Amino acid sequence: xxxxxxxxxxxxxxxxxxxxxxxxxxxxxxxxxxxxxxxxxxxxxxxxxxxxxxxxxxxxxxxxxxxxxxxxxxxxxxxxxxxxxxxxxxxxxxxxxxxxxxxxxxxxxxxxxxxxxxxxxxxxxxxxxxxxxxxxxxxxxxxxxxxxxxxxxxxxxxxxxxxxxxxxxxxxxxxxxxxxxxxxxxxxxxxxxxxxxxxxxxx
Amino acid sequence: xxxxxxxxxxxxxxxxxxxxxxxxxxxxxxxxxxxxxxxxxxxxxxxxxxxxxxxxxxxxxxxxxxxxxxxxxxxxxxxxxxxxxxxxxxxxxxxxxxxxxxxxxxxxxxxxxxxxxxxxxxxxxxxxxxxxxxxxxxxxxxxxxxxxxxxxxxxxxxxxxxxxxxxxxxxxxxxxxxxxxxxxxxxxxxxxxxxxxxxxxxx
DNA sequence: TAGATTGTTAATCGATTAACAATC
DNA sequence: TAGATTGTTAATCGATTAACAATC
Numbered sequence: 001x002x003x004x005x006x007x008x009x010x011x012x013x014x015x016x017x018x019x020x021x022x023x024x025x026x027x028x029x030x031x032x033x034x035x036x037x038x039x040x041x042x043x044x045x046x047x048x049x050x051x052x053x054x055x056x057x058x059x060x061x062x063x064x065x066x067x068x069x070x071x072x073x074x075x076x077x078x079x080x081x082x083x084x085x086x087x088x089x090x091x092x093x094x095x096x097x098x099x100x101x102x103x104x105x106x107x108x109x110x111x112x113x114x115x116x117x118x119x120x121x122x123x124x125x126x127x128x129x130x131x132x133x134x135x136x137x138x139x140x141x142x143x144x145x146x147x148x149x150x151x152x153x154x155x156x157x158x159x160x161x162x163x164x165x166x167x168x169x170x171x172x173x174x175x176x177x178x179x180x181x182x183x184x185x186x187x188x189x190x191x192x193x194x195x196x197x198x199x200x201x202x203x
Numbered sequence: 204x205x206x207x208x209x210x211x212x213x214x215x216x217x218x219x220x221x222x223x224x225x226x227x228x229x230x231x232x233x234x235x236x237x238x239x240x241x242x243x244x245x246x247x248x249x250x251x252x253x254x255x256x257x258x259x260x261x262x263x264x265x266x267x268x269x270x271x272x273x274x275x276x277x278x279x280x281x282x283x284x285x286x287x288x289x290x291x292x293x294x295x296x297x298x299x300x301x302x303x304x305x306x307x308x309x310x311x312x313x314x315x316x317x318x319x320x321x322x323x324x325x326x327x328x329x330x331x332x333x334x335x336x337x338x339x340x341x342x343x344x345x346x347x348x349x350x351x352x353x354x355x356x357x358x359x360x361x362x363x364x365x366x367x368x369x370x371x372x373x374x375x376x377x378x379x380x381x382x383x384x385x386x387x388x389x390x391x392x393x394x395x396x397x398x399x400x401x402x403x404x405x406x
Numbered sequence: 407t408a409g410a411t412t413g414t415t416a417a418t419c420g421a422t423t424a425a426c427a428a429t430c
Numbered sequence: 431t432a433g434a435t436t437g438t439t440a441a442t443c444g445a446t447t448a449a450c451a452a453t454c
Contacts, residue, residue: 005445007401011394015376029411037378041411042447049413057412057454074397075406082396089300093292094392102376102393142405143396167403169395173218173305175240183403185395189297190305191214192372192388193285193346194277198210200370200386202345203278208421232435244435245423252437260430260436 002050007074010047012037014070017063027060080105083141085156086148087112087126090171094145095124108139129156136163143167150174157184205253210277213250215240217273220266230263283308286344288359289351290315290329293374297348298327311342332359339366346370353377360387 016036030044055061084091087110095110110126119126144165148156153172170176173188197203219239233247256272258264287294290313298313313329322329347368351359356375373379376391400406
C-alpha cells in the first residue's frame with residue numbers, strides 16, 4: 001500500500017501513459033513520463049523500481065506493461081461502482097455527464113431528499129435518500145460521492161457509514177468525521193481556488 | 204510563502220475556525236482545532252508558531268485573531284475574481300450556484316466556444332471564448348477555472364497564459380503544461396475516485 | 407566506442423512526531 | 431498545588447534529490 005502522495009503520482013503516470021499509447025508509443029523513457037507529469041525522471045524510475053517494474057536501458061519501459069501493472073494495483077476496469085448523494089448543481093453535473101468520470105467508473109444511482117429531483121426513469125436513477133441503505137446493501141456499494149450542502153454533510157456521512165460505505169469523496173466544505181476504517185477525501189472548491197491565488201502570488 | 208501542503212492545512216483551519224466562531228467560541232485550544240481538521244494539536248501549535256500567532260496557556264487561541272491572520276495571509280475578502288472556461292456540466296454547475304464557492308470568490312464571467320451556451324444577460328455572463336483576451340485584460344483577471352474537454356484543455360490553457368492568467372484550477376484530466384511563473388492545480392474526478400477505492404481498500 | 411538510460415545506494419531535505427520546559 | 435496547555439527544541443520519519451555503477 002503506497003501513501004496518498006504516491007498514489008496520486010502513479011495515477012498521473014497512468015493517464016500520461018494512456019495518452020502516450022494513443023499517440024503510438026510502445027516504449028517510453030522515464031524522462032518522457034516525467035515531462036508529461038511534471039516530475040523528474042529519477043522519481044519516475046524510483047517509483048517503478050518500488051513497484052517492481054523493470055525497463056530496458058536505452059529502450060525504456062513498455063507502455064502496456066506499465067498500464068497493466070498500474071491497473072492491477074488500482075483495480076481492474078469496471079469495478080468502480082459508486083453512488084452520488086445530493087443532486088444539486090455539482091451532483092447533477094456528475095450524474096448527467098458520466099463519461100467525464102472515464103469509462104472505468106460507473107455511477108449506479110443518485111440520491112436526494114428533495115422529491116422534485118427524484119427520477120427513477122433516468123439513465124442513472126435518482127432515488128430518495130431514504131432508500132440509500134437498501135440500495136447500498138443490495139448493490140454492494142462501497143464508495144459514495146457527497147455533494148450535499150455543508151449543513152447536512154455530516155449527517156449524510158454518518159448514514160452512509162452506517163450503511164457500510166468505506167470510501168467517500170466529499171465536496172461539501174466540511175471535514176467529515178468518520179471511523180478509522182473509512183477513508184474520506186475532502187475537496188473544497190473554494191479552498192482550491194484560494195490556494196491557486198496564494199501560490200500564483202496574485203494577491 | 205508556505206508549501207502547498209501547508210497552505211491546504213491552514214485553509215482547513217480557517218473553515219473549522221469559521222464554524223467554531225458560529226458556534227460561539229471566542230477562544231479555542233489547539234486540540235479542538237486539531238480534532239476538527241484531523242491533525243494533532245502539536246501540528247496546529249507548530250503551524251501557528253510559524254505564523255507568529257501566540258495563544259494563552261489554558262485559554263487557547265483567539266478565534267478572531269486566527270481568522271484575521273489567515274485572511275491577511277491568503278488575501279482579503281472579495282479579491283478572488285475568477286473566470287470559468289468551458290460551460291459544460293461542471294462549468295455550468297459552478298456558474299449557476301456561485302455561493303457554493305463562498306462569498307469570498309466572485310465568478311466574473313464564463314466562456315465557451317459553443318454559441319448555444321452564450322448568454323450575456325445571465326447573472327454571470329457567458330461569453331464566447333474569442334472575447335476572453337479582452338475580458339481578462341480589461342478586468343485584470345489573474346485566475347481561471349478550466350472545465351473544457353480533455354482534447355482542448357492544453358490549447359485553452361495556452362491562450363489563457365498568453366492573456367496574462369497566472370493561476371489555473373484545471374478539471375480536465377490532463378496535466379497542463381505552463382511556464383514557471385504560472386501556477387496550476389489539476390483535479391481529476393476520475394483519479395480522485397480511483398484513489399478513494401484504493402485507500403479505502405475496497406478493490 | 408561513446409553516449410544514453412536504467413536502477414540502486416547514499417545524501418539531503420522537509421515535514422511530522424516526541425519530549426519537555428514554561429506557566430497559567 | 432496539580433493539571434492543562436502553550437511553544438520550542440530535538441529526534442524521527444519519509445520523500446526527494448544526487449551520485450554513480452551497470453550496460454545497452
